[in-house]
Amino acid sequence: MMRYMMSLLAALMLWALPAIAQNSGPLRIEITEGVIEPMPYAVPDFVGESATATEMGRNLSRVIASDLSGTGLFREIPAQAHISRITSFESPVQYADWRAVKAQALITGAVSVDGSGRLVVKFRIYDVFAGQELGNGLQFVGTQDGWRRIAHKVADQVYARITGEGGYFDSRVVYVAESGPKDQRAKRLAIMDYDGANVQYLTDSSSLVLAPRFSPSGDRVLYTSYETGFPRIYVLDVASVGRRVLPTMDGTMSFAPRFAPDGRTVVYSLTQGGNTDLYRMDIGSGASTRLTNAPSIETAPSYSPDGRQIVFESDRSGTPQLYIMAAGGGEARRISFGQGRYGTPVWSPRGDLIAFTKQSKGRFHIGVMRTDGSEERLLTASFLDEGPTWAPNGRVIMFTRETQGAQGQARLYSVDISGRNLKQVQTNGGASDPSWGPLQN
Known part of the structure; x- marks a missing residue:
């Protein structure tokens, strides 16, 4: 034995x-x-x-x-x-x-x-x-x-x-369900069990929706919608499917939202006057605080499990790279130094690793690294892999893989943090932008 x-x-x-x-x-x-x-x-x-x-x-x-x-x-x-x-x-x-x-x-x-x-x-x-x-x-x-x-x-x-570790089977995933040809693809939010069963649709396909993100308790979902013609952030109640838009200034575009661990705060990107920075919002009051102030593009923020830090993507060094700063803003330190472009960082629920998307030499990869940028490891490689999300136990990552060509389609895949056990998640048709929720009560 x-x-x-x-x-x-x-x-x-x-x-x-x-x-x-x-x-x-x-x-x-x-x-x-x-x-x-x-x-x-x-x-x-x-x-x-x-x-x-x-x-x-x-x-x-x-x-x-x-x-x-x-x-x-x-x-x-x-x-x-x-x-x-x-x-x-x-x-x-x-x-x-x-x-x-x-x-x-x-x-x-x-x-x-x-x-x-x-x-x-x-x-x-x-x-x-x-x-x-x-x-x-x-x-x-x-x-x-x-x-x-x-x-x-x-x-x-x-x-x-x-x-000796927590399981992850009694959990759900919210994602973007896709249908139609590649140049006219319809997208709507859907939710399913982690293994693809029990699919429910949360929105229709009348307007483009992107990047759904579960709340820490799994009862709400943040997402970006082009319903008004400009990207705006909505918060949706999973049980009632009721939703409301989060308030932002007229003439701005808001996107890439993610909940803080307390479930009451949202960090997101806002573009105003051609400049994109990170902001924090109290969902209850709608009050926002600017976290970055730079001529570069700051996006794809993700909180550490203790809520004290934020990892994000920025092109302030000339190409998209990963940075970490305090949750209240301030000086940021770069943690990605390999060859290529880095994006969509997500902090592990265990707090030990950061998952990311990497583009290098014409290939896309899902990878993980320590929170100080050390021990980078690429887990996948394909024409287009992007948008990692963590299982509740921090041992498995789900992501989007899109195939090449006019008939190419986005599908969800999962892989463990060693790069083993790569497999497709069964969905009805195309699927992208997964967000893995917590274990259910």
Whole structure:
């Protein structure tokens, strides 16, 4: 078992000091250096207490498996290889049978519908080689329509107990849904589960919309709209889909908004008289404060998780580069020094890294660097990759990739912070400008 545990999270903790695995310790993916070898696990269909619950149990286990295997850190042992069959949630686990098929982790569960019609899901996680339960069993209760959310919650618990880090499956992404030909593309805001399910549209396509950004609590979205002919910033309530424009001076253009961690403040770019600077606004009062005052273009601001600093893009050195300044403005220090043009920086929710878009030698890249600009690492390369956004646990990045040519289309992709596990996110048609929200309550 140790060969798995000593290697599995190497790519996810590229900048971390190696951890020591104790031979007598519980099942755990250890953080170290080495070759990635996904942990084998089994998740038999959750046991149902009725025909409806049986089908639900099968669906739940498939979503849990999709979540875990989709990380690249886990490998499911298929049902046809199982020796033991889980027919009761209370039956003792036959560890020898699961060891025989090389499973290290086993997830079992049961599904029922209570007297109020609510879905009740119980589950346990087992360390097969140690022959013991990993932590205590848990139970989630929700609506039958919300079964996918419960599955994501179970997967988050499994991920957290084995990796020691928070999960990200029970989260949503707001993005720009695109349709139509490339030269007449219609765009509207949409929201979906992190894996592309449960799509809902928040706006119509009557006017151009850009750069949606979730609030820290996930209840609101900032975005830029050309509804009036000029870019203006709107704030939209996700539940009611009600919206309002944020006040700015006549004759100006406002764009690239992002919430502060307190959820009450917005930082954004404003163009007036041909000059673009950063401003901060109190959403409640509408009062704005200018943060930069330079002849260069300052845009794409993003707060640090503690709200004390802002990273942004500026061409004050002649080409677009990344800078950090105090949240209240003042002197900024440059942190990008590689060859090429840097933009769209986003601070990791863990506070340790900054993701960015880089253009160099005719290619676009998504990359990460330390907050002092050191240890730059490019994760992707293509005709056009741009606009990174972080998963709630700071270990996965989603971004836009657009293909070349007249028939080229924008799609969403994700990649972990080592550059591994690059994959397309399933969406209905074209998609761009993702913003990954927090874990749901």
